[in-house]
Amino acid sequence: MAESYDLAVVGAGVVGLAHALAAARSGRRVVVIERDPRANGASIRMTGLVTVAGHASGAMWRRARRSREIWADVCAQAGVRIEHEGLAIVARRPEAAIALDAFAASEAGEGCSFYQPDDAHALFPQFKGDIAGVFWSPDELRVEAKSALAKIAAWLEDAHDVAFKWETAVSGVADGEVTTSRGPVSAAATVVCAGDDFRTLFADRLTGAGLTKAKSSMLRVRVEDGYELPGAVASDLTILRLPGFEELDGVEALRARLEQEQPEHLRHGVALLVAQSSDGSLVVSGSRELSACPDPFETQVVEDLILEEFAAVLGRKPKQVVSRWAGAYAYSTERPVVTDAPSDRVRVVVAASPAGASSAFAVAEETIAGLFGKGG
Incomplete structure (x- = not known):
């Protein structure tokens, strides 16, 4: 039987961790699914x-x-x-x-x-x-982005009971379930924060975002x-x-x-x-x-x-x-943050500029409020 969560977050970069924090602070049970053994994309490669x-x-x-x-x-x-x-x-x-x-x-x-x-x-x-x-x-x-993200992930796990599934690739997202390389994950809602990989999940919906x-x-x-x-x-x-x-x-x-x-x-x-x-x-x-x-x-x-x-x-x-x-x-060139709602319970969030760290936590609060309601 698939494990069950209130929210699944795809991607453990800064945008993904920000969404995990916003959801955890609202009392949700959260899992973060990351294909690499640690965050290894845009979040750790810029200046921090x-x-x-x-x-x-x-x-x-x-x-x-x-x-x-x-x-x-x-x-x-x-x-x-x-x-x-x-x-x-x-x-x-x-x-x-x-x-x-x-x-x-x-x-x-x-x-x-x-x-x-x-x-x-x-x-x-x-x-x-x-x-x-x-x-x-x-x-x-x-x-220092590389060490900072690792510490934030560990803190989310320890202080907010956020679960992490490292070295786990996501191949599909539907209402209620995320398909991964290690089996299905059941989640009431999903936020996809895949960084510059905007061609794997919901690529058809993102084609108009420039x-x-x-x-x-x-x-x-x-x-x-x-x-x-x-x-x-x-x-x-x-x-x-x-x-x-x-x-x-x-x-x-x-x-x-x-x-x-x-x-x-x-x-x-x-x-x-x-x-x-x-x-x-x-x-x-x-x-x-x-x-x-x-x-x-x-x-x-x-x-x-x-x-x-x-x-x-x-x-x-x-x-x-x-x-x-x-x-x-x-x-x-159109906007610094690209968001999409493939369904009522799924969101896609792409930081479409080098300033992802500068907006991630606020964008995450907006996303979680939209999914679950501002009342928590």
């Missing part, structure tokens, strides 16, 4: 930064703020170290400064500040060269001993990626200037984001290649472009590249 700044005003900004709040609570309870907090976006050009100043003054820039060059150099001596200012958000937090795959070249580097960043660090190139900046003054002028000054960076989707680990090493992201099937190979050209921007912002080159890897995630 939970962002708030840069989201567009409205639903996504509210989701980011709520998710950040839950992240802080979960980290405290699950024993996950927060590596650092805050995000600095360095304006290398006056056009970037105009956009960053405008965002800091907007609703979605609540709590953020933009510092003019003199104050910026005094507050952030790590940033070198003739900069036009620094935007600072205090809200971001960063975790989904494709994105690859990001990632590096872990070392600089001199004792070097410390104020938080995560980004640059002008990143502004073009952030939905909250799309309509702001300065952005189109910045885009035109970057097309003249850094065309190869734009062609390869380079947008610098640097985050620091407790051992002092820096995780550096990266580039963006959109493809139905991104190849697994990294190129020296892209790495050189990333490190060129790194040196321009931080005034130094890494002493050592410790490791290289390809980040991978689902991507949609």
Whole structure:
């Protein structure tokens, strides 16, 4: 006889674990089914930064703020170290400064500040060269994703009685039952959180969502001993990626200037984001290649472009590249989170941007409320 649960979650990445937590907190008996021995997809391959700044005003900004709040609570309870907090976006050009100043003054820039060059150099001596200012958000937090997800899964199992079925592939989902490689699992409801694998389950329903795959070249580097960043660090190139900046003054002028000054960076989707680990090493992201099937190979050209921007912002080159890897995630030009309801008791949730960790917990609360009702 199949084991019976209130909710089955397919996928043990951050989106899957967020749904398991939301359901468990509402008193549901939950099972998480994961095809690998541990989370091994987009959730652990990116920087581990939970962002708030840069989201567009409205639903996504509210989701980011709520998710950040839950992240802080979960980290405290699950024993996950927060590596650092805050995000600095360095304006290398006056056009970037105009956009960053405008965002800091907007609703979605609540709590953020933009510092003019003199104050910026005094507050952030790590940033070198003739900069036009620094935007600072205090809200971001960063975790080591690989170890964090393992600790959160263990905490969910121990503190919330969430069951986990590792190395178990799901081949079908119907109302009341999930078909797996280890036999059927009975569940009153199911949420599919399969990351960038949006072709195995309910692929026919997702074809209209504009989904494709994105690859990001990632590096872990070392600089001199004792070097410390104020938080995560980004640059002008990143502004073009952030939905909250799309309509702001300065952005189109910045885009035109970057097309003249850094065309190869734009062609390869380079947008610098640097985050620091407790051992002092820096995780550096990266580039963006959109493809139905991104190849697994990294190129020296892209790495050189990333490190060129790194040196321009931080005034130094890494002493050592410790490791290289390809980040991978689902991507949609239409919306950052794709959701679908194949039936009353089944939901599909795809984080369709690199900011899945920044919205996962809030999206999960919405999903669980929709499945079971806000009353629990």
